[in-house]
Amino acid sequence: MASAVSKISLPSDSAPTAQERPRATTGILPCQTIEEMLRAGEITAATDVLVDQIQPASIDLRLGTIAYPMDASFLPGTGVTVLEKMRALDECFEDFAIDLREGAVLEKGRVYVIPLLESLALKSEVAGFANPKSSTGRLDILTRLIADGATVFDQVEQGYHGQLYVEVAPRSFSIVVKTGARLNQLRFQRSRRSATPMPIAADEWQELLSSGQITHVEGIERKLSEEKGMLRFTVDLIGSGGENALIGWRARKHSRRIDLEKRDYDPLDFWEPIRFHKTPSLTLDPDEFYILMTKEAVAVPPNYAAEMVPYDTRAGEFRVHYAGFFDPGFGWNATTGKAGSSRAVLEVRSHEVPFLLEHGQTVGWLCYERMAARPQMLYGQGIGSNYQNQALKLAKQFRAFDKN
Numbered sequence: 500m501a502s503a504v505s506k507i508s509l510p511s512d513s514a515p516t517a518q519e520r521p522r523a524t525t526g527i528l529p530c531q532t533i534e535e536m537l538r539a540g541e542i543t544a545a546t547d548v549l550v551d552q553i554q555p556a557s558i559d560l561r562l563g564t565i566a567y568p569m570d571a572s573f574l575p576g577t578g579v580t581v582l583e584k585m586r587a588l589d590e591c592f593e594d595f596a597i598d599l600r601e602g603a604v605l606e607k608g609r610v611y612v613i614p615l616l617e618s619l620a621l622k623s624e625v626a627g628f629a630n631p632k633s634s635t636g637r638l639d640i641l642t643r644l645i646a647d648g649a650t651v652f653d654q655v656e657q658g659y660h661g662q663l664y665v666e667v668a669p670r671s672f673s674i675v676v677k678t679g680a681r682l683n684q685l686r687f688q689r690s691r692r693s694a695t696p697m698p699i700a701a702d703e704w705q706e707l708l709s710s711g712q713i714t715h716v717e718g719i720e721r722k723l724s725e726e727k728g729m730l731r732f733t734v735d736l737i738g739s740g741g742e743n744a745l746i747g748w749r750a751r752k753h754s755r756r757i758d759l760e761k762r763d764y765d766p767l768d769f770w771e772p773i774r775f776h777k778t779p780s781l782t783l784d785p786d787e788f789y790i791l792m793t794k795e796a797v798a799v800p801p802n803y804a805a806e807m808v809p810y811d812t813r814a815g816e817f818r819v820h821y822a823g824f825f826d827p828g829f830g831w832n833a834t835t836g837k838a839g840s841s842r843a844v845l846e847v848r849s850h851e852v853p854f855l856l857e858h859g860q861t862v863g864w865l866c867y868e869r870m871a872a873r874p875q876m877l878y879g880q881g882i883g884s885n886y887q888n889q890a891l892k893l894a895k896q897f898r899a900f901d902k903n
Contacts, residue, residue, distance in 0.1 A: 526871035527556050527804040528625070528687040529827075536687070541625075545616045552681070555826040555874040556804045559632065559681040560644075560663065563614040566597040566676075572610055572643075572666060580647040581664045585612065602677040604756055607669040612645070615663040616679070619655060621687075627655030628686045630806070630824045635682045636846045637894035638757065639671035639750060639788045642683045655685070671750035671788045672769065675758040684824060686804070689871055699728045699803075699869060707800065711837040713867070714795050730805075730865040732843060735794040736779045736858035738891070745891060745900075747773040747781070750788040757896055766897045779858030783849035791845040792891045794859060798830035798838035801873050805829075805865045807843065827870060828877025841889050 528536075530553050536542045542558065552559040567585060569592070575584040585592045597603045597611075605611055619627065629644035630653065643652035645664040652666070665683055667676075676682075704727035707713050713730060738744035748770040757764065773781065773789070783789065799805045805825040830841030845862065856862070893900070 524871045525690050526688065526869040528689060529870055529872050529874035530555050531875045532871065533558050533687065541620050541622065543618050543620065546679075548617075554684065555828060555876055555878055556870065557684040557686045557824060557826070558617070559684050560629070560665065561616040562599060562665070562676060562678055562680045562682065563616050564598065564600050564678050566599055566603065566605065566611045566613045566667070567592055568595050568597065569610045569612055572668070574649055574652065575645065575647060577648055577650060581612065581645055581649075581662070599676060599678045599680075602675055602758075602760075605667060605669055605674050605676060607671060607673045609668070611667045613665050613667060615665055617685075618662050620660045621655065621658050623658040625687050625689050626657045627659070628688065629653040629655075629683050630686075631683050632681060633844075634759075634894040634896065637790060637844065638674065638759075638896070639669070639846065640674065640682065641668040641670055642666065644683060644685070657690075672754060673756040675756055675760075677760065680759055686824065688868075699867060701727050704728060704867075707867075712798065712800050712831070713838055713865075714797050715838050728867045730797065730867065731861055732793045732795050732797065732863055732865060733859045734845060734856060734862045735792050735842070736775065736781055736856065738775055740775075742775065742777075744775040745772055746775050746791070747891065748790040748893060749773055759896065762896055763898045764896050766893055766900045769897070770893065772900075781856045783847065783854045783856055785849050785851060785853060787849070789845075789847040790891070790893060791847055793843040793845065793862075795842070796830060796838050796840050797825075797843050797865060798832075798841065799825045799827055799867070799878070800831055800836075801827045801877055802870050803827060803867050804870055805867045808864050808866050825865065826878035827874050828879055831877070831879075833877075833880065842891070844889065844892060 533542070533553055537548055542548070544561075545563065548558075552561070569585065569588070571588075573584055573588065575581050597605075599613070621627065631640065631642045635642055643666045644655070645652065645666055646655050646659060647661045648656075655663070667682060708730075736746050738746040748766070751769055751771060754769045757769070770790075781789075781791075804827055807823040807825070825843075830839050831837075832839040843865070847856075847862075
Protein backbone atom coordinates (compact mmCIF):
# COMPACT_ATOMS: atom_id res chain seq x y z
CA MET A 500 0.00 0.00 0.00
CA ALA A 501 1.09 3.57 -0.54
CA SER A 502 1.77 6.13 2.16
CA ALA A 503 -0.90 7.53 4.44
CA VAL A 504 -1.27 10.70 2.37
CA SER A 505 -1.70 8.89 -0.94
CA LYS A 506 -5.05 8.96 -2.67
CA ILE A 507 -6.93 5.95 -3.98
CA SER A 508 -6.32 5.78 -7.72
CA LEU A 509 -9.53 5.17 -9.64
CA PRO A 510 -8.66 4.66 -13.32
CA SER A 511 -11.73 3.69 -15.33
CA ASP A 512 -10.04 0.66 -16.88
CA SER A 513 -8.59 -0.80 -13.70
CA ALA A 514 -11.60 -2.77 -12.46
CA PRO A 515 -11.45 -6.52 -13.15
CA THR A 516 -13.58 -7.88 -15.97
CA ALA A 517 -16.46 -10.25 -15.29
CA GLN A 518 -14.26 -13.14 -16.40
CA GLU A 519 -11.49 -12.10 -13.99
CA ARG A 520 -13.75 -11.68 -10.96
CA PRO A 521 -14.04 -14.66 -8.61
CA ARG A 522 -17.55 -15.96 -7.95
CA ALA A 523 -19.30 -13.73 -5.43
CA THR A 524 -19.61 -15.20 -1.96
CA THR A 525 -21.50 -14.07 1.07
CA GLY A 526 -19.64 -12.63 4.02
CA ILE A 527 -17.71 -9.55 5.12
CA LEU A 528 -16.15 -7.78 2.13
CA PRO A 529 -12.32 -7.48 2.19
CA CYS A 530 -10.17 -4.47 1.38
CA GLN A 531 -9.70 -5.35 -2.29
CA THR A 532 -13.48 -5.49 -2.79
CA ILE A 533 -13.88 -2.14 -1.03
CA GLU A 534 -11.37 -0.69 -3.50
CA GLU A 535 -13.46 -2.14 -6.34
CA MET A 536 -16.51 -0.44 -4.83
CA LEU A 537 -14.65 2.87 -4.92
CA ARG A 538 -13.74 2.37 -8.56
CA ALA A 539 -17.34 1.46 -9.39
CA GLY A 540 -18.76 4.55 -7.64
CA GLU A 541 -20.54 2.56 -4.93
CA ILE A 542 -18.54 4.60 -2.41
CA THR A 543 -17.99 8.27 -3.18
CA ALA A 544 -16.56 11.17 -1.20
CA ALA A 545 -16.52 14.96 -1.23
CA THR A 546 -12.70 14.82 -1.20
CA ASP A 547 -10.32 12.13 -2.42
CA VAL A 548 -10.38 8.89 -0.43
CA LEU A 549 -6.97 8.18 1.09
CA VAL A 550 -5.22 4.86 0.85
CA ASP A 551 -4.98 4.39 4.60
CA GLN A 552 -8.75 4.76 5.02
CA ILE A 553 -9.03 1.24 3.65
CA GLN A 554 -8.59 -1.32 6.41
CA PRO A 555 -8.51 -5.13 5.97
CA ALA A 556 -12.29 -5.41 6.31
CA SER A 557 -13.65 -1.86 6.55
CA ILE A 558 -13.29 1.74 5.46
CA ASP A 559 -12.66 4.63 7.84
CA LEU A 560 -15.26 7.39 7.56
CA ARG A 561 -14.29 11.06 7.83
CA LEU A 562 -16.01 14.02 9.44
CA GLY A 563 -17.27 16.67 7.07
CA THR A 564 -17.03 20.44 7.41
CA ILE A 565 -19.94 21.17 9.78
CA ALA A 566 -21.21 19.86 13.12
CA TYR A 567 -24.76 20.52 14.26
CA PRO A 568 -25.40 20.65 18.04
CA MET A 569 -28.65 18.85 18.86
CA ASP A 570 -30.74 18.75 22.02
CA ALA A 571 -31.23 14.98 21.81
CA SER A 572 -30.26 11.88 19.95
CA PHE A 573 -32.70 10.78 17.25
CA LEU A 574 -33.40 8.47 14.32
CA PRO A 575 -34.99 9.92 11.18
CA GLY A 576 -37.43 7.03 10.58
CA THR A 577 -38.68 5.44 7.40
CA GLY A 578 -38.91 7.83 4.46
CA VAL A 579 -37.40 10.78 6.33
CA THR A 580 -33.92 12.18 5.68
CA VAL A 581 -31.60 13.17 8.50
CA LEU A 582 -31.74 16.83 7.52
CA GLU A 583 -35.54 16.77 7.39
CA LYS A 584 -35.64 15.27 10.87
CA MET A 585 -33.24 17.87 12.26
CA ARG A 586 -35.33 20.64 10.73
CA ALA A 587 -38.48 19.18 12.28
CA LEU A 588 -36.79 19.08 15.69
CA ASP A 589 -35.41 22.62 15.40
CA GLU A 590 -36.14 24.74 12.35
CA CYS A 591 -33.19 26.98 13.26
CA PHE A 592 -30.63 24.17 13.70
CA GLU A 593 -28.44 25.45 10.85
CA ASP A 594 -27.96 28.78 12.64
CA PHE A 595 -25.86 27.00 15.26
CA ALA A 596 -23.63 25.03 12.90
CA ILE A 597 -19.98 24.67 13.99
CA ASP A 598 -17.27 24.99 11.32
CA LEU A 599 -14.83 22.08 11.60
CA ARG A 600 -12.44 23.04 8.80
CA GLU A 601 -9.87 24.61 11.14
CA GLY A 602 -10.80 22.51 14.15
CA ALA A 603 -13.44 23.01 16.83
CA VAL A 604 -14.35 21.84 20.32
CA LEU A 605 -17.11 19.31 20.87
CA GLU A 606 -18.12 19.59 24.51
CA LYS A 607 -18.70 16.54 26.69
CA GLY A 608 -22.31 15.93 27.55
CA ARG A 609 -23.54 17.38 24.23
CA VAL A 610 -24.87 15.60 21.14
CA TYR A 611 -23.67 16.58 17.66
CA VAL A 612 -24.70 15.38 14.22
CA ILE A 613 -22.03 15.65 11.53
CA PRO A 614 -22.41 14.93 7.80
CA LEU A 615 -19.58 12.62 6.69
CA LEU A 616 -17.44 13.14 3.61
CA GLU A 617 -18.40 9.70 2.29
CA SER A 618 -21.67 8.71 0.57
CA LEU A 619 -22.92 5.36 -0.71
CA ALA A 620 -24.64 3.86 -3.74
CA LEU A 621 -24.74 0.21 -2.71
CA LYS A 622 -25.81 -2.76 -4.77
CA SER A 623 -28.98 -4.55 -3.74
CA GLU A 624 -27.16 -7.45 -2.04
CA VAL A 625 -24.70 -5.33 -0.01
CA ALA A 626 -25.41 -3.79 3.40
CA GLY A 627 -23.21 -1.76 5.76
CA PHE A 628 -22.50 -1.97 9.49
CA ALA A 629 -20.65 0.71 11.45
CA ASN A 630 -18.70 0.85 14.70
CA PRO A 631 -16.53 3.43 16.45
CA LYS A 632 -12.81 3.11 15.80
CA SER A 633 -10.74 1.72 18.66
CA SER A 634 -9.32 5.07 19.76
CA THR A 635 -12.80 6.60 19.69
CA GLY A 636 -14.14 3.97 22.08
CA ARG A 637 -11.18 4.28 24.42
CA LEU A 638 -11.81 8.02 24.72
CA ASP A 639 -15.43 7.36 25.72
CA ILE A 640 -16.80 9.07 22.62
CA LEU A 641 -20.16 7.63 21.66
CA THR A 642 -20.46 7.62 17.86
CA ARG A 643 -23.33 6.15 15.87
CA LEU A 644 -23.84 6.14 12.14
CA ILE A 645 -27.13 7.54 10.84
CA ALA A 646 -28.45 7.01 7.31
CA ASP A 647 -31.42 8.70 5.69
CA GLY A 648 -34.61 6.79 6.51
CA ALA A 649 -32.86 4.80 9.24
CA THR A 650 -34.83 3.13 12.02
CA VAL A 651 -31.68 1.81 13.76
CA PHE A 652 -28.21 3.21 14.32
CA ASP A 653 -25.01 1.89 12.74
CA GLN A 654 -26.70 0.04 9.89
CA VAL A 655 -27.06 0.84 6.20
CA GLU A 656 -29.73 -1.14 4.40
CA GLN A 657 -28.99 -3.21 1.31
CA GLY A 658 -28.97 -1.06 -1.82
CA TYR A 659 -28.78 2.23 0.13
CA HIS A 660 -28.09 5.36 -1.93
CA GLY A 661 -27.40 8.54 -0.03
CA GLN A 662 -25.47 10.66 2.43
CA LEU A 663 -24.07 9.35 5.70
CA TYR A 664 -24.04 11.12 9.07
CA VAL A 665 -22.52 10.40 12.44
CA GLU A 666 -23.86 11.24 15.86
CA VAL A 667 -21.01 12.22 18.18
CA ALA A 668 -21.47 12.46 21.95
CA PRO A 669 -18.27 12.91 24.01
CA ARG A 670 -18.90 11.39 27.43
CA SER A 671 -15.78 11.80 29.60
CA PHE A 672 -13.67 14.40 27.79
CA SER A 673 -14.35 17.40 25.59
CA ILE A 674 -12.54 16.86 22.28
CA VAL A 675 -11.07 18.94 19.46
CA VAL A 676 -11.85 17.60 15.99
CA LYS A 677 -11.24 18.77 12.46
CA THR A 678 -12.68 17.98 9.05
CA GLY A 679 -11.26 14.64 7.96
CA ALA A 680 -11.05 13.18 11.47
CA ARG A 681 -11.94 9.48 11.55
CA LEU A 682 -14.17 8.48 14.43
CA ASN A 683 -16.02 5.50 13.01
CA GLN A 684 -15.65 2.81 10.37
CA LEU A 685 -17.95 0.92 8.05
CA ARG A 686 -17.99 -2.77 7.12
CA PHE A 687 -19.85 -4.19 4.17
CA GLN A 688 -21.53 -7.55 4.01
CA ARG A 689 -22.84 -9.39 0.98
CA SER A 690 -25.83 -11.67 1.52
CA ARG A 691 -27.94 -12.95 -1.33
CA ARG A 692 -29.46 -16.24 -2.39
CA SER A 693 -27.43 -16.48 -5.59
CA ALA A 694 -24.13 -16.14 -3.75
CA THR A 695 -22.21 -19.07 -2.31
CA PRO A 696 -22.74 -19.05 1.48
CA MET A 697 -19.70 -19.68 3.66
CA PRO A 698 -20.97 -20.30 7.21
CA ILE A 699 -18.72 -21.39 10.05
CA ALA A 700 -19.44 -25.11 10.39
CA ALA A 701 -19.33 -26.79 13.79
CA ASP A 702 -16.24 -28.86 12.98
CA GLU A 703 -14.50 -25.80 11.51
CA TRP A 704 -15.21 -23.81 14.68
CA GLN A 705 -13.95 -26.61 16.89
CA GLU A 706 -10.73 -26.79 14.88
CA LEU A 707 -10.18 -23.03 15.25
CA LEU A 708 -10.53 -23.36 19.01
CA SER A 709 -8.58 -26.56 19.58
CA SER A 710 -5.68 -25.49 17.35
CA GLY A 711 -5.25 -22.19 19.20
CA GLN A 712 -5.97 -20.01 16.17
CA ILE A 713 -8.34 -17.64 17.97
CA THR A 714 -7.35 -17.88 21.63
CA HIS A 715 -5.01 -19.61 24.01
CA VAL A 716 -5.95 -19.96 27.63
CA GLU A 717 -6.07 -22.74 30.18
CA GLY A 718 -9.27 -24.72 30.02
CA ILE A 719 -9.68 -24.48 26.25
CA GLU A 720 -11.82 -27.63 26.33
CA ARG A 721 -14.45 -25.54 28.14
CA LYS A 722 -14.81 -23.44 25.03
CA LEU A 723 -15.28 -26.34 22.63
CA SER A 724 -18.89 -26.67 23.68
CA GLU A 725 -19.71 -23.04 22.98
CA GLU A 726 -22.04 -21.99 20.21
CA LYS A 727 -20.17 -21.95 16.91
CA GLY A 728 -18.80 -18.59 15.93
CA MET A 729 -19.09 -17.14 19.45
CA LEU A 730 -16.05 -16.88 21.70
CA ARG A 731 -16.74 -16.09 25.34
CA PHE A 732 -14.28 -13.68 26.99
CA THR A 733 -13.71 -12.73 30.62
CA VAL A 734 -12.25 -9.78 32.48
CA ASP A 735 -8.72 -9.63 33.94
CA LEU A 736 -8.64 -8.01 37.39
CA ILE A 737 -5.28 -9.42 38.48
CA GLY A 738 -2.87 -8.11 35.85
CA SER A 739 0.65 -9.32 36.53
CA GLY A 740 -0.63 -10.79 39.80
CA GLY A 741 1.39 -8.79 42.29
CA GLU A 742 0.11 -6.31 44.83
CA ASN A 743 -0.45 -2.94 43.12
CA ALA A 744 -0.35 -4.47 39.64
CA LEU A 745 -2.06 -2.17 37.12
CA ILE A 746 -5.41 -3.67 36.09
CA GLY A 747 -7.26 -0.74 34.55
CA TRP A 748 -7.97 2.97 34.27
CA ARG A 749 -10.86 5.20 35.36
CA ALA A 750 -11.53 8.49 33.54
CA ARG A 751 -11.07 11.58 35.71
CA LYS A 752 -14.17 13.67 36.27
CA HIS A 753 -12.47 16.94 35.41
CA SER A 754 -9.68 17.35 32.87
CA ARG A 755 -8.79 19.53 29.92
CA ARG A 756 -9.94 18.84 26.36
CA ILE A 757 -8.20 16.33 24.10
CA ASP A 758 -7.14 17.27 20.58
CA LEU A 759 -7.56 14.07 18.57
CA GLU A 760 -4.70 15.00 16.24
CA LYS A 761 -2.19 15.30 19.08
CA ARG A 762 -0.13 12.54 20.70
CA ASP A 763 1.93 12.14 23.86
CA TYR A 764 -0.66 13.31 26.40
CA ASP A 765 0.26 12.34 29.97
CA PRO A 766 -2.19 9.58 31.00
CA LEU A 767 -2.28 10.76 34.61
CA ASP A 768 -3.74 14.11 33.56
CA PHE A 769 -6.86 12.31 32.33
CA TRP A 770 -6.98 8.90 34.02
CA GLU A 771 -6.72 7.37 37.47
CA PRO A 772 -4.81 4.07 37.52
CA ILE A 773 -6.65 1.11 39.06
CA ARG A 774 -4.41 -1.42 40.80
CA PHE A 775 -4.89 -4.87 42.24
CA HIS A 776 -5.32 -4.79 46.04
CA LYS A 777 -6.07 -7.86 48.18
CA THR A 778 -9.05 -9.20 46.21
CA PRO A 779 -9.47 -9.66 42.43
CA SER A 780 -12.62 -7.59 42.08
CA LEU A 781 -13.72 -4.08 41.16
CA THR A 782 -16.89 -2.19 42.04
CA LEU A 783 -18.09 -0.19 39.06
CA ASP A 784 -19.60 3.15 40.01
CA PRO A 785 -22.62 4.27 37.98
CA ASP A 786 -21.74 6.46 35.00
CA GLU A 787 -17.98 6.17 35.58
CA PHE A 788 -15.90 5.08 32.59
CA TYR A 789 -13.28 2.35 32.87
CA ILE A 790 -10.64 0.82 30.61
CA LEU A 791 -10.03 -2.85 31.44
CA MET A 792 -8.82 -5.87 29.47
CA THR A 793 -9.71 -9.47 28.82
CA LYS A 794 -8.10 -12.36 30.60
CA GLU A 795 -7.78 -14.19 27.28
CA ALA A 796 -5.49 -13.40 24.39
CA VAL A 797 -7.63 -13.35 21.25
CA ALA A 798 -6.95 -13.46 17.54
CA VAL A 799 -8.77 -13.22 14.23
CA PRO A 800 -7.39 -15.49 11.48
CA PRO A 801 -7.17 -14.03 7.94
CA ASN A 802 -10.37 -15.61 6.59
CA TYR A 803 -12.53 -14.21 9.40
CA ALA A 804 -13.67 -10.96 10.95
CA ALA A 805 -15.00 -10.53 14.47
CA GLU A 806 -17.19 -8.15 16.42
CA MET A 807 -17.48 -7.75 20.17
CA VAL A 808 -21.07 -8.10 21.34
CA PRO A 809 -22.55 -7.48 24.81
CA TYR A 810 -23.14 -10.21 27.32
CA ASP A 811 -26.70 -10.89 28.41
CA THR A 812 -27.83 -7.90 30.49
CA ARG A 813 -29.39 -10.31 32.97
CA ALA A 814 -25.80 -10.99 34.10
CA GLY A 815 -25.38 -7.36 35.15
CA GLU A 816 -26.30 -3.90 33.95
CA PHE A 817 -23.00 -2.83 32.50
CA ARG A 818 -21.60 -2.17 29.04
CA VAL A 819 -18.21 -3.52 28.02
CA HIS A 820 -17.52 -2.01 24.61
CA TYR A 821 -18.03 0.87 22.26
CA ALA A 822 -15.62 -0.12 19.47
CA GLY A 823 -16.46 -3.67 18.51
CA PHE A 824 -14.77 -4.48 15.17
CA PHE A 825 -11.76 -6.80 15.10
CA ASP A 826 -10.06 -6.99 11.70
CA PRO A 827 -8.62 -10.09 10.04
CA GLY A 828 -5.11 -10.55 11.41
CA PHE A 829 -5.74 -8.94 14.80
CA GLY A 830 -3.67 -10.80 17.39
CA TRP A 831 -2.81 -13.49 14.84
CA ASN A 832 0.78 -14.72 14.52
CA ALA A 833 1.51 -15.32 10.83
CA THR A 834 4.55 -17.45 11.67
CA THR A 835 2.78 -19.92 13.94
CA GLY A 836 -0.74 -19.54 12.54
CA LYS A 837 -2.02 -19.17 16.08
CA ALA A 838 -3.17 -16.53 18.52
CA GLY A 839 -0.39 -14.31 19.84
CA SER A 840 -0.47 -12.16 22.95
CA SER A 841 -3.06 -9.50 22.05
CA ARG A 842 -5.78 -8.93 24.61
CA ALA A 843 -9.10 -7.25 23.88
CA VAL A 844 -9.50 -3.92 25.64
CA LEU A 845 -12.84 -3.35 27.37
CA GLU A 846 -14.57 0.03 27.55
CA VAL A 847 -16.81 -0.36 30.56
CA ARG A 848 -19.72 1.57 32.07
CA SER A 849 -22.09 0.51 34.82
CA HIS A 850 -25.71 1.61 34.66
CA GLU A 851 -28.13 2.59 37.41
CA VAL A 852 -26.42 0.96 40.41
CA PRO A 853 -22.89 0.02 41.52
CA PHE A 854 -21.89 -3.40 40.19
CA LEU A 855 -19.25 -5.79 41.54
CA LEU A 856 -17.09 -7.20 38.75
CA GLU A 857 -14.86 -10.17 39.60
CA HIS A 858 -11.77 -11.61 37.97
CA GLY A 859 -12.64 -14.20 35.33
CA GLN A 860 -16.26 -13.09 35.07
CA THR A 861 -17.78 -13.43 31.62
CA VAL A 862 -18.42 -9.96 30.22
CA GLY A 863 -18.99 -10.49 26.49
CA TRP A 864 -18.53 -12.43 23.31
CA LEU A 865 -16.52 -12.18 20.13
CA CYS A 866 -18.77 -13.09 17.23
CA TYR A 867 -16.77 -14.47 14.27
CA GLU A 868 -17.95 -14.31 10.66
CA ARG A 869 -16.48 -15.56 7.42
CA MET A 870 -14.87 -13.12 5.03
CA ALA A 871 -16.19 -13.20 1.48
CA ALA A 872 -12.51 -13.52 0.49
CA ARG A 873 -9.18 -13.39 2.27
CA PRO A 874 -8.04 -9.74 2.54
CA GLN A 875 -4.94 -8.74 0.62
CA MET A 876 -3.69 -6.99 3.77
CA LEU A 877 -4.01 -7.95 7.42
CA TYR A 878 -4.20 -6.01 10.64
CA GLY A 879 -0.77 -5.31 12.07
CA GLN A 880 1.20 -6.25 8.98
CA GLY A 881 2.78 -3.07 7.68
CA ILE A 882 -0.33 -0.86 7.78
CA GLY A 883 0.37 1.14 10.95
CA SER A 884 -2.06 -0.68 13.23
CA ASN A 885 -1.98 0.86 16.70
CA TYR A 886 -3.18 -2.02 18.86
CA GLN A 887 -1.51 -5.20 17.64
CA ASN A 888 0.11 -7.22 20.47
CA GLN A 889 -1.61 -4.95 22.98
CA ALA A 890 -2.19 -5.56 26.65
CA LEU A 891 -3.85 -2.85 28.77
CA LYS A 892 -3.53 0.12 26.43
CA LEU A 893 -5.13 3.56 26.33
CA ALA A 894 -5.98 5.39 23.12
CA LYS A 895 -3.13 6.36 20.81
CA GLN A 896 -3.30 9.99 22.00
CA PHE A 897 -1.59 8.99 25.30
CA ARG A 898 2.06 8.14 25.86
CA ALA A 899 3.06 4.74 27.20
CA PHE A 900 2.76 4.44 30.97
CA ASP A 901 5.25 2.84 33.34
CA LYS A 902 3.14 0.22 35.12
CA ASN A 903 5.42 0.29 38.14
